[in-house]
Amino acid sequence: MTKKKVCMLGAFGVGKTSLVARFVKSLFSERYHSTIGVKIDKKDLVVNGAEVSLVLWDLPGEGEEDEFQKVRMSYLQGAAGYVLVVDGTRPETLETARNLQKRVEDTVGHLPFTVAVNKADLGNDWQENPSVCGRWQEQDWIFIPTSAKTGAGVEDLFQSLAERLVKG
Amino acid sequence: MAGREADDIPEYSDAEAQATHLNEMAELHRLLLPPAGEAGDDLDALRQLLAEVERNNELTQVRRLLVGPEQDGLTALRTRLEDPRHRAEDIAEVLAEAVVLRSAQDKKLTKALAPAIAEALTISIKKDPKALIDILFPIIGSMIRKAIATVLGSMVQSLNQTLEHSFSIQGLKWRLEARATGKPFAEVVLLHTLVYQVEQVFLIHKNTGLMLEHVTAANIEARDPDLISGMLTAIQDFVHDSFAVGQGESLETLRVGEVNVWIEAGPLAVVAMVIRGTAPAEARLAMIDAIEAIHLEAGEALEAFQGDATVFAGVRPHLESCLMSQYGARQKEAGFKLHPALAGTLAVVGVALVVWLWWGWRDARRWEAYVERLHREPGIVVTFSSQQGGRFILRGLRDPLAVDPQSLAAGFKVDPNRIETRWEPYQAMASQFVLARASRVLHPPPTVTMSLEGTVLHLSGTASAAWIRDAGRLAQGVAGIESLDGSQLKDSDQAEMTEETARLEKQVIQFAVGSAAPLPGQEAVLQEVARHCQRLGELARRLERQVAVTISGFTDETGTETTNSRLSQKRAETVRLWLLQNGVSGVMLQAQGSAPQTPVRSPETEPVVARRVSFQVNLR
Numbered sequence: 091m092t093k094k095k096v097c098m099l100g101a102f103g104v105g106k107t108s109l110v111a112r113f114v115k116s117l118f119s120e121r122y123h124s125t126i127g128v129k130i131d132k133k134d135l136v137v138n139g140a141e142v143s144l145v146l147w148d149l150p151g152e153g154e155e156d157e158f159q160k161v162r163m164s165y166l167q168g169a170a171g172y173v174l175v176v177d178g179t180r181p182e183t184l185e186t187a188r189n190l191q192k193r194v195e196d197t198v199g200h201l202p203f204t205v206a207v208n209k210a211d212l213g214n215d216w217q218e219n220p221s222v223c224g225r226w227q228e229q230d231w232i233f234i235p236t237s238a239k240t241g242a243g244v245e246d247l248f249q250s251l252a253e254r255l256v257k258g
Numbered sequence: 259m260a261g262r263e264a265d266d267i268p269e270y271s272d273a274e275a276q277a278t279h280l281n282e283m284a285e286l287h288r289l290l291l292p293p294a295g296e297a298g299d300d301l302d303a304l305r306q307l308l309a310e311v312e313r314n315n316e317l318t319q320v321r322r323l324l325v326g327p328e329q330d331g332l333t334a335l336r337t338r339l340e341d342p343r344h345r346a347e348d349i350a351e352v353l354a355e356a357v358v359l360r361s362a363q364d365k366k367l368t369k370a371l372a373p374a375i376a377e378a379l380t381i382s383i384k385k386d387p388k389a390l391i392d393i394l395f396p397i398i399g400s401m402i403r404k405a406i407a408t409v410l411g412s413m414v415q416s417l418n419q420t421l422e423h424s425f426s427i428q429g430l431k432w433r434l435e436a437r438a439t440g441k442p443f444a445e446v447v448l449l450h451t452l453v454y455q456v457e458q459v460f461l462i463h464k465n466t467g468l469m470l471e472h473v474t475a476a477n478i479e480a481r482d483p484d485l486i487s488g489m490l491t492a493i494q495d496f497v498h499d500s501f502a503v504g505q506g507e508s509l510e511t512l513r514v515g516e517v518n519v520w521i522e523a524g525p526l527a528v529v530a531m532v533i534r535g536t537a538p539a540e541a542r543l544a545m546i547d548a549i550e551a552i553h554l555e556a557g558e559a560l561e562a563f564q565g566d567a568t569v570f571a572g573v574r575p576h577l578e579s580c581l582m583s584q585y586g587a588r589q590k591e592a593g594f595k596l597h598p599a600l601a602g603t604l605a606v607v608g609v610a611l612v613v614w615l616w617w618g619w620r621d622a623r624r625w626e627a628y629v630e631r632l633h634r635e636p637g638i639v640v641t642f643s644s645q646q647g648g649r650f651i652l653r654g655l656r657d658p659l660a661v662d663p664q665s666l667a668a669g670f671k672v673d674p675n676r677i678e679t680r681w682e683p684y685q686a687m688a689s690q691f692v693l694a695r696a697s698r699v700l701h702p703p704p705t706v707t708m709s710l711e712g713t714v715l716h717l718s719g720t721a722s723a724a725w726i727r728d729a730g731r732l733a734q735g736v737a738g739i740e741s742l743d744g745s746q747l748k749d750s751d752q753a754e755m756t757e758e759t760a761r762l763e764k765q766v767i768q769f770a771v772g773s774a775a776p777l778p779g780q781e782a783v784l785q786e787v788a789r790h791c792q793r794l795g796e797l798a799r800r801l802e803r804q805v806a807v808t809i810s811g812f813t814d815e816t817g818t819e820t821t822n823s824r825l826s827q828k829r830a831e832t833v834r835l836w837l838l839q840n841g842v843s844g845v846m847l848q849a850q851g852s853a854p855q856t857p858v859r860s861p862e863t864e865p866v867v868a869r870r871v872s873f874q875v876n877l878r
Contacts, residue, residue, distance in 0.1 A: 091566075091567060091568065092564075092565040092566050092567075093466075093468045093469070093484065093565045093566075093567055094468075094565045095466045095467060095468055095488070127492075127496060128489075128492045128496075130485050130488035130489050130492060131485065132482060132484050132485055142565075143484060145467070145468060145484055145485070145487075145488050147467075147488065147492070162495065162496075162499055164495045164498065164499050165492060165495055167465060167466075167467075167495070168463070168464075168465035168466030168467055168468070169466070170466070170565060255565075256565075
């Protein structure tokens with residue numbers, strides 16, 4: 091059994107928590123977010139016939155201006171990778187994701203990550219906007235459309251990340 | 259290499275060398291040559307070999323010419339290398355630096371030296387323990403101080419617990435226990451609070467917060483240890499980020515109620531223990547031992563950890579050694595075993611309560627039975643009964659002739675002093691009360707029997723005429739009696755009069771022949787006669803009648819009639835006189851001689867009886 095620490099990052103209200111809530115093993119309540127700033131869940135997967143356990147550190151959503159809402163980078167310590175969650179209907183959440191990604195690179199160095207474009211069920215308008223898409227495709231980011239509501243893409247999101255982490 | 263080869267060749271003269279070489283070659287040839295066949299090939303090979311040797315020989319000479327001086331140096335070097343004393347000198351020169359260099363690289367040198375040093379120390383100490391004592395003496399003091407400080411620390415902790423528990427119900431219970439067992443209170447508190455169980459032990463990778471290994475006590479069901487490990491790490495980070503704590507300092511204890519989480523961090527891994535109860539300092543030491551042993555054994559694996567926790571299965575025994583517990587008292591508590599003293603007190607209170615309730619119940623039963631008895635008692639009408647706070651209240655009517663209710667109480671074990679009564683008097687119409695009342699009013703003599711039939715009082719038996727007369731009058735005033743029936747009642751005086759008359763008339767006073775003096779011994783008869791006469795006088799008075807006793811004298815048939823007549827008269831007079839002298843009223847006595855007029859003669863009459871005086875009673 092291989093275990094990997096994976097952080098869930100993203101702007102406030104992108105649906106990170108709902109994204110994982112229905113698909114992971116959870117022991118702790120939502121209140122942990124507001125109290126100690128992290129909620130830990132677990133996702134068991136099978137990669138190449140071997141069991142892989144992703145310990146998901148679900149960090150609270152980052153607000154635009156509020157200092158108190160800043161994600162504690164110390165929680166990224168020891169992470170094997172992370173998931174950046176953006177709201178497919180709010181392009182500005184991509185900006186937050188970019189900031190977060192940069193801060194991760196600055197504080198803990200480069201880590202594999204996947205961008206989950208959530209609320210796929212509502213339609214991903216931003217992808218049709220070349221000014222937004224163009225900027226990010228250059229960076230060789232991996233985007234996976236997900237929907238917490240329908241569950242679409244969620245398994246794929248974790249599965250693909252786990253595969254990369256095991257390989258890496 | 260060239261130098262060494264030259265060195266290896268012994269220094270012979272050229273001719274000798276040549277000869278030797280040839281011999282060697284021949285020998286070589288003999289050894290190498292196959293036993294048979296292909297002789298032509300072998301010969302060629304041998305020729306070539308010989309040419310080679312020739313060339314070498316020349317080369318050797320050239321070499322000698324070229325590197326002669328160096329050769330001397332090499333010889334000297336070789337001598338030095340082979341000489342252990344020289345080698346030791348060389349190593350001694352660089353040993354210290356080498357140790358420093360190697361220690362900086364890795365810990366292999368330390369590991370390699372450790373067993374030897376340990377053994378050396380053992381031997382040394384065995385050989386001369388005093389030396390060790392001398393060495394340790396200056397530092398052992400501070401070690402002891404440190405140990406004492408630790409112990410004091412834990413004592414302060416227990417003191418705190420003592421104070422904490424001083425004013426709780428638990429504390430009160432423990433105080434009772436302390437009193438009962440004679441132990442100091444602090445010791446009792448310690449005894450109870452030092453009970454604990456290490457329920458789970460986590461080994462957590464420090465950098466990633468991932469759970470590497472996890473052990474639980476046999477009776478514990480653990481929730482997802484992966485998540486808990488992560489959360490513990492997050493909490494560590496949270497504390498670190500939120501409060502200004504020094505580098506290397508970390509959260510050591512979490513406490514919620516009786517659950518403690520002890521965290522001991524090493525450089526690469528963290529051991530966390532979930533303890534229920536208050537664990538002693540040894541548990542912390544066990545953790546420290548475990549984390550140190552784990553770092554020593556699996557340090558490299560910890561450093562290289564990439565998510566595969568299976569490699570840490572080998573450290574389980576270290577974690578398991580932390581699964582300490584102290585049962586006993588806590589189990590006792592779990593089973594709710596009371597302290598004997600408290601149990602005793604409770605038992606006494608319980609018994610007292612039961613006895614009290616039983617007493618109350620018994621009193622109530624007795625009271626009910628008593629009241630029930632009073633209801634049945636004639637002459638008593640209970641109109642109200644109640645039990646109020648240990649006192650009994652009775653109200654009602656009571657015939658003065660009825661039994662005293664208080665006296666009945668004793669029969670039912672009801673304390674008469676606790677009874678408050680108010681009885682209104684009344685006259686019961688029950689026959690026994692009417693009779694009792696009649697009895698009190700009439701005072702009947704024992705010879706009279708009374709019975710009641712409706713409102714008629716029947717009297718039977720005998721009674722004096724006076725009583726009978728009074729009874730008819732008095733009975734009218736007795737409640738419950740309207741008339742009196744005295745038909746069955748006999749007048750006792752009249753009856754006695756008849757009896758006395760009969761008795762007196764049987765009496766005979768005897769006389770000797772021709773004498774008017776009674777025979778000797780007739781005194782007693784005369785006394786008897788006197789008594790009868792007196793009694794007859796009394797009865798006649800009571801009956802308001804006149805009584806007369808005729809005293810008749812008699813003679814036998816011998817003698818003359820005149821003599822006899824005179825003698826009989828005299829005999830009667832003698833008796834009359836005697837009776838008068840002995841208190842019999844003269845009014846009632848009448849003496850007469852009757853011999854001549856009425857000779858008494860009957861066939862059965864003895865001659866002695868003929869000379870007599872007899873009596874006759876007449877009532878008017």
